Amino acid sequence: MGEIIAITNQKGGVGKTTTAVNLSKALTLLKRKVLLVDMDPQANCTSGFGFSHISRSVYEVLLKGTLDGVILRREKTPDFVPATTDLTGAEVELVSVDNRNFRLKNALSAVRGNYDYVFIDCPPSLGLLTVNALTAADSVLIPLQCEFYALEGLGKLLSTLKFVRDAFNEHLYVKGVVLTMFDSRLNLTNQVAEEIRKFFGEKLFRTAIARNVRLAEAPSFGRDIFEYDGKSRGAENYIALAREFLKREKQ
Amino acid sequence: MGEIIAITNQKGGVGKTTTAVNLSKALTLLKRKVLLVDMDPQANCTSGFGFSHISRSVYEVLLKGTLDGVILRREKTPDFVPATTDLTGAEVELVSVDNRNFRLKNALSAVRGNYDYVFIDCPPSLGLLTVNALTAADSVLIPLQCEFYALEGLGKLLSTLKFVRDAFNEHLYVKGVVLTMFDSRLNLTNQVAEEIRKFFGEKLFRTAIARNVRLAEAPSFGRDIFEYDGKSRGAENYIALAREFLKREKQ
Ligand SMILES: Nc1ncnc2c1ncn2[C@@H]1O[C@H](COP(=O)(O)OP(=O)(O)OP(=O)(O)O)[C@@H](O)[C@H]1O
Ligand SMILES: Nc1ncnc2c1ncn2[C@@H]1O[C@H](COP(=O)(O)OP(=O)(O)OP(=O)(O)O)[C@@H](O)[C@H]1O
Numbered sequence: 001m002g003e004i005i006a007i008t009n010q011k012g013g014v015g016k017t018t019t020a021v022n023l024s025k026a027l028t029l030l031k032r033k034v035l036l037v038d039m040d041p042q043a044n045c046t047s048g049f050g051f052s053h054i055s056r057s058v059y060e061v062l063l064k065g066t067l068d069g070v071i072l073r074r075e076k077t078p079d080f081v082p083a084t085t086d087l088t089g090a091e092v093e094l095v096s097v098d099n100r101n102f103r104l105k106n107a108l109s110a111v112r113g114n115y116d117y118v119f120i121d122c123p124p125s126l127g128l129l130t131v132n133a134l135t136a137a138d139s140v141l142i143p144l145q146c147e148f149y150a151l152e153g154l155g156k157l158l159s160t161l162k163f164v165r166d167a168f169n170e171h172l173y174v175k176g177v178v179l180t181m182f183d184s185r186l187n188l189t190n191q192v193a194e195e196i197r198k199f200f201g202e203k204l205f206r207t208a209i210a211r212n213v214r215l216a217e218a219p220s221f222g223r224d225i226f227e228y229d230g231k232s233r234g235a236e237n238y239i240a241l242a243r244e245f246l247k248r249e250k251q
Numbered sequence: 252m253g254e255i256i257a258i259t260n261q262k263g264g265v266g267k268t269t270t271a272v273n274l275s276k277a278l279t280l281l282k283r284k285v286l287l288v289d290m291d292p293q294a295n296c297t298s299g300f301g302f303s304h305i306s307r308s309v310y311e312v313l314l315k316g317t318l319d320g321v322i323l324r325r326e327k328t329p330d331f332v333p334a335t336t337d338l339t340g341a342e343v344e345l346v347s348v349d350n351r352n353f354r355l356k357n358a359l360s361a362v363r364g365n366y367d368y369v370f371i372d373c374p375p376s377l378g379l380l381t382v383n384a385l386t387a388a389d390s391v392l393i394p395l396q397c398e399f400y401a402l403e404g405l406g407k408l409l410s411t412l413k414f415v416r417d418a419f420n421e422h423l424y425v426k427g428v429v430l431t432m433f434d435s436r437l438n439l440t441n442q443v444a445e446e447i448r449k450f451f452g453e454k455l456f457r458t459a460i461a462r463n464v465r466l467a468e469a470p471s472f473g474r475d476i477f478e479y480d481g482k483s484r485g486a487e488n489y490i491a492l493a494r495e496f497l498k499r500e501k502q
């Protein structure tokens with residue numbers, strides 16, 4: 001029964017999309033069946049995998065309540081629910097819709113059995129789209145850049161998780177925290193990493209994703225890191241993260 | 252009659268807050284009267300300047316329609332309208348309020364005459380808070396990281412500016428684009444910078460803000476870059492940007 005995992009952090013630019021694209025792809029390479037949902041109106045995951053001219057997207061899923069005809073399938077790529085920039089309007093349009101916080105959860109319940117994992121890439125906010133993703137999810141994965149503003153935002157993220165747990169989804173838990181754009185030469189990085197380790201303990205993945213320009217270049221070609229440069233440090237880090245992710249599952 | 256400038260880009264983590272804090276401070280050091288409004292529920296500008304225990308914030312301004320008693324004043328710092336995380340709720344709460352898109356504009360009209368410049372730091376989204384800021388603004392300053400996802404988001408940002416121009420604020424214009432976290436050793440940086448230069452021409456500021464870890468360290472001490480390390484590359488870049496900003500005003 002596929003676990004649904006929201007990749008979330010309202011701080012902007014911390015590597016949510018880069019992690020969503022490359023971790024879901026790494027797990028596909030390790031023979032897991034994976035679905036990735038792009039829940040961000042920026043639709044960066046959609047272009048990160050090189051999908052374009054999208055006719056049906058997660059916007060229809062939220063308004064119509066079904067995934068029929070929306071999932072894109074491609075060789076060696078996770079199954080994919082694309083986004084379009086229309087999604088920006090959903091925040092206001094959904095305000096008066098029934099069950100507005102459960103739209104994604106209800107739609108995913110029909111397909112989750114076909115997958116080992118379902119990942120949801122969230123926008124940099126704690127609005128209705130993120131609440132929909134957190135209500136649908138069993139757990140959350142938190143990408144975190146080792147910088148002050150990112151660290152500061154954690155308190156607000158954890159209190160939002162508690163709000164969603166109390167209001168819509170009582171079993172929601174933090175699956176783990178992944179350090180991104182990690183640069184061990186910088187004091188700031190090491191200081192913040194130490195704070196995170198103290199706070200999250202075992203939930204902090206041992207695999208940190210190093211800063212590696214190949215990860216930033218890959219999306220300009222609409223490719224994940226494995227297609228773009230499988231020998232890069234970025235590809236090594238994300239495969240190692242996927243292996244650690246699976247190892248934890250076994251325990 | 253103080254010009255109101257929204258610092259905006261819905262792409263997350265591109266240096267909006269870092270530019271809002273340090274450009275507004277640099278202009279204060281150059282003897283301009285400046286007000287900075289934190290319109291982001293993350294309230295990063297607020298902690299970046301070391302303000303805490305905020306009792307009245309921009310949240311009250313939007314709901315009550317007045318800036319009375321909200322502006323914080325401190326030596327050698329821009330006057331400041333703080334944010335709190337309560338602001339996340341404003342997006343939904345304001346949906347049914349009269350003139351919901353003009354709340355900030357109306358409140359600022361009473362004080363703008365006291366300043367040379369009013370800056371507004373925006374959240375990484377194109378929702379109600381950003382629309383309020385764009386409706387209140389005379390112009391926008393767009394910080395841009397030279398990476399693919401940031402470049403890709405520009406189209407959506409420009410179409411939102413056009414929407415706001417047509418619906419609420421006909422004279423809104425792009426004052427300029429500032430390249431941030433600039434690393435001239437990377438091909439990606441130079442390629443994206445070239446695309447931006449071709450598209451924006453003279454609107455692209457010549458001063459690029461180099462990647463400089465001191466800029467990321469300063470907020471952990473609640474200080475702007477000039478207080479934290481006035482000799483750093485980051486401080487030099489932001490003073491140069493302020494001077495270029497003022498030079499353009501004269502023309
Ligand atoms: N480990 C890394 N090394 C170098 N660059 C990276 C790395 N991870 C992400 N990037 C780049 O940093 C930028 C921000 O990453 P990304 O867009 O994945 O973050 P995000 O949290 O999804 O942003 P948003 O909040 O806008 O959704 C992107 O340009 C991306 O290519
Ligand atoms: N020139 C720079 N050199 C190094 N680090 C920088 C630079 N500019 C910003 N940073 C750091 O990069 C991160 C992102 O910057 P910042 O928070 O200012 O972006 P933002 O666009 O305001 O993000 P958000 O979308 O979350 O509001 C922060 O940790 C900041 O300290």
Ligand SMILES: [Mg+2]
Pocket residue numbers: 016017018040044122123
């Ligand atoms: Mg993203």
Ligand SMILES: [Mg+2]
Pocket residue numbers: 267268269291295373374
């Ligand atoms: Mg910011």
